[in-house]
Amino acid sequence: MSRIAVRKTYKLYIGGKFPRSESGRTYEAEGQNVARASRKDARDAVQAARGAFPKWAGATPYNRGQVLYRLAEMMETRAADLSRSCSGRREVERAIDRVVWYAGWADKLPQVLGGSNPVAGPYFNFTAPEPTGVVAVLAPELPPLEGLVSRIAPVIVSGNTAVVVTSETRPLAALELAEAIATSDLPDGVVNLLTGYRSELGPILAAHMDVNAIDVTGAGGETTELEILAADNVKRVIRAGSEQSPWEISAFLESKTVWHPVGV
Amino acid sequence: MAAKSPATRAVPSPLEWEYAPAPEARDILALEDRYGLYIGGEQVAPRSRKWFPTISPATEEHLAEVALAGPRDVDLAVQAARGAFEGEWSALRPAERAKYLFRIARLIQERSRELAVAESLNGGKPIKESRDVDIPLAAAHFFYYAGWADKLEYAFPNRKPRPLGVAGQIIPWNFPLLMLSWKIAPALACGNTVVLKPAETTPLTALIFTDICRQAGLPAGVVNIITGDGSTGAHLVKHPDLDKVAFTGSTGVGKAIRRELAGTGVKLTLELGRKAANIIFDDCALDQAVEGVVHGIYFNQGHVCCAGSRLLVQESIYEPLVAKLKRRLRTIRVGDPLDKNTDLGAINSRMQLDRIRELVASGEGDGAEMYQPPCRLPERGYWFAPTVFTNVAQSSRIAQEEIFGPVLSVLTFRTPEEAVEKANNTPYGLSAGVWTEKGSRILWMAERLRAGVVWANTFNRFDPTSPFGGYKESGFGREGGLHGLEPYLRFDR
Numbered sequence: 030m031s032r033i034a035v036r037k038t039y040k041l042y043i044g045g046k047f048p049r050s051e052s053g054r055t056y057e058a059e060g061q062n063v064a065r066a067s068r069k070d071a072r073d074a075v076q077a078a079r080g081a082f083p084k085w086a087g088a089t090p091y092n093r094g095q096v097l098y099r100l101a102e103m104m105e106t107r108a109a110d111l112s113r114s115c116s117g118r119r120e121v122e123r124a125i126d127r128v129v130w131y132a133g134w135a136d137k138l139p140q141v142l143g144g145s146n147p148v149a150g151p152y153f154n155f156t157a158p159e160p161t162g163v164v165a166v167l168a169p170e171l172p173p174l175e176g177l178v179s180r181i182a183p184v185i186v187s188g189n190t191a192v193v194v195t196s197e198t199r200p201l202a203a204l205e206l207a208e209a210i211a212t213s214d215l216p217d218g219v220v221n222l223l224t225g226y227r228s229e230l231g232p233i234l235a236a237h238m239d240v241n242a243i244d245v246t247g248a249g250g251e252t253t254e255l256e257i258l259a260a261d262n263v264k265r266v267i268r269a270g271s272e273q274s275p276w277e278i279s280a281f282l283e284s285k286t287v288w289h290p291v292g293v
Numbered sequence: 294m295a296a297k298s299p300a301t302r303a304v305p306s307p308l309e310w311e312y313a314p315a316p317e318a319r320d321i322l323a324l325e326d327r328y329g330l331y332i333g334g335e336q337v338a339p340r341s342r343k344w345f346p347t348i349s350p351a352t353e354e355h356l357a358e359v360a361l362a363g364p365r366d367v368d369l370a371v372q373a374a375r376g377a378f379e380g381e382w383s384a385l386r387p388a389e390r391a392k393y394l395f396r397i398a399r400l401i402q403e404r405s406r407e408l409a410v411a412e413s414l415n416g417g418k419p420i421k422e423s424r425d426v427d428i429p430l431a432a433a434h435f436f437y438y439a440g441w442a443d444k445l446e447y448a449f450p451n452r453k454p455r456p457l458g459v460a461g462q463i464i465p466w467n468f469p470l471l472m473l474s475w476k477i478a479p480a481l482a483c484g485n486t487v488v489l490k491p492a493e494t495t496p497l498t499a500l501i502f503t504d505i506c507r508q509a510g511l512p513a514g515v516v517n518i519i520t521g522d523g524s525t526g527a528h529l530v531k532h533p534d535l536d537k538v539a540f541t542g543s544t545g546v547g548k549a550i551r552r553e554l555a556g557t558g559v560k561l562t563l564e565l566g567r568k569a570a571n572i573i574f575d576d577c578a579l580d581q582a583v584e585g586v587v588h589g590i591y592f593n594q595g596h597v598c599c600a601g602s603r604l605l606v607q608e609s610i611y612e613p614l615v616a617k618l619k620r621r622l623r624t625i626r627v628g629d630p631l632d633k634n635t636d637l638g639a640i641n642s643r644m645q646l647d648r649i650r651e652l653v654a655s656g657e658g659d660g661a662e663m664y665q666p667p668c669r670l671p672e673r674g675y676w677f678a679p680t681v682f683t684n685v686a687q688s689s690r691i692a693q694e695e696i697f698g699p700v701l702s703v704l705t706f707r708t709p710e711e712a713v714e715k716a717n718n719t720p721y722g723l724s725a726g727v728w729t730e731k732g733s734r735i736l737w738m739a740e741r742l743r744a745g746v747v748w749a750n751t752f753n754r755f756d757p758t759s760p761f762g763g764y765k766e767s768g769f770g771r772e773g774g775l776h777g778l779e780p781y782l783r784f785d786r
Contacts (some may be wrong), residue, residue, distance in 0.1 A: 050466060090758075091433055095441065126388055133391065133440020136758050140775045141447050153736045275447055291736040293709045
């Protein structure tokens, strides 16, 4: 007699836990039942991200770099599972390499994006980048894994925390990735993943007063409404490219300038 | 363990407190009887057929036999590095090159305790320093430069960075594995291959590192380690097929290398000697400054190329500072480097001990006042008690020459201008320290000190992201940070 497989229940990933949607809603995607996150789930995710922010932003850049590298290690060991959830092995490898590439930026950002400013006066003046805070990410529909990783890594490497709305039609890659994240050293709440309807979750996050920036790369050009909603707390609205670049990181950074007098 | 104090005394004086031994276990380290040269990814016997012993300076215990590379061995090592550079290593995409460096960083972390024990055993430095400073920093250095391997175009916008080729690298004995990482990590990240010679007295961690290269699967010939003495280094520097020489060591040897390479076009970086000033203003946080001074000079037995060996104290706080310093010196625990409580370990070699003794004698001869706290030094091995000289003339040898030992000279000044003048009055310029609670004064001093690193209200801090290197006769080129990439690259424009 053939064995009947034990199937996985696909749930949300919030604050390091895998809850169902509080709404009890699900939808079918890729032949699987997945959670359909609600306004309250989004709120919980923002709360988890806000809670994780001070510690993650305060971690040393060296530590953040190592944690991201650890995530790449976890992804590599789950490459087979991840491959089944996206276009295949090549996409997984590109996604892993991208995480490693961004891991290397953690302790180099101020050296490329900051520096001292030669002001005309007896002052020492320097500018250093700092993370902006909680970032909402609307991940691209495709490629499901590489697109997602390409948006998450530049957000979190500098110390931001993220609430991500995954690909609506291909959410399984994100849920596999969540398991890699959960077993890496990434602190709970740094990355939170919501599956569901983008048209429902996007505006909720764009309007949320405790979200500092929203990455609308995956919103497919229709961003007018999101931009209007984002104005209430002057959210940064970021529309990024698909290439890896330090400018993808700098989009989610604030610049802080410090003055100090020079003299005996 | 309780002190053996007379029964009549109810409370033992703190000075008689003894610490129970807390030795780090040695069994984590399995040494081989003999170590060959690491050339082309293999341990090979030296063509020179010469071997020399490596010992523990704390006990003079024999640890292992090590190959002494001759000219033929140097040649083979350079050939192996050239072959790897022209073959597999240059064919590799930078992102893949990075992964080898990440692997090495991870393996150093994984094997950190073993490396720390080897470092303390072979070099004499306290285990708490090798465990908490040297080895973690070495791993961090590889991790940092791993990230640069595929990002060089961001470090040098509008230029085309390319590797140089084969680098010959010579490192000192004061931070063996850390100096190895300072040399190898940026060289490999930039796409070069290397031949590295560890110091004569401290080859062990470099030899364990060869096993880490094996575990990392690093292509053969990318890293070659040749042990030996000064003659080995001289052969390496003179080898006609090098594109780069990096040397950390004495100013005398550095100058000789500069002459040797004249006209060859070989790219050179030198990290040489110093006589760092540690400047204490009267508005400093005094206790914090005393701790900083102690750390600045007695860290690693004073075997630090940037050690704060020349203390410049503002006259108004001279007496309280010296009193506090002497009292602090009495609490420094000198002894077994493998004991976790040890602050000051063994002097690295007989030769170095002789040099320290000679300079200290000259200081006494010059009329300076010497203070050493009461401490029992072990009978075997190479030891020197922490030493402070007061009443030191600016012209005295102990105020001018690099002692490279736990010996501090105290001088005074009245005004910030005088402090700057005295601090800069040396042919060296590697580092300086400033102690004051006034931020504007720190920056004013930093602008005027002719030194590559200025520490304010701290001393002897190192980080892979932070450039390090000297002004004047302390050498040229920087190691660490974005600036540490340039010495290992050439640019088409």
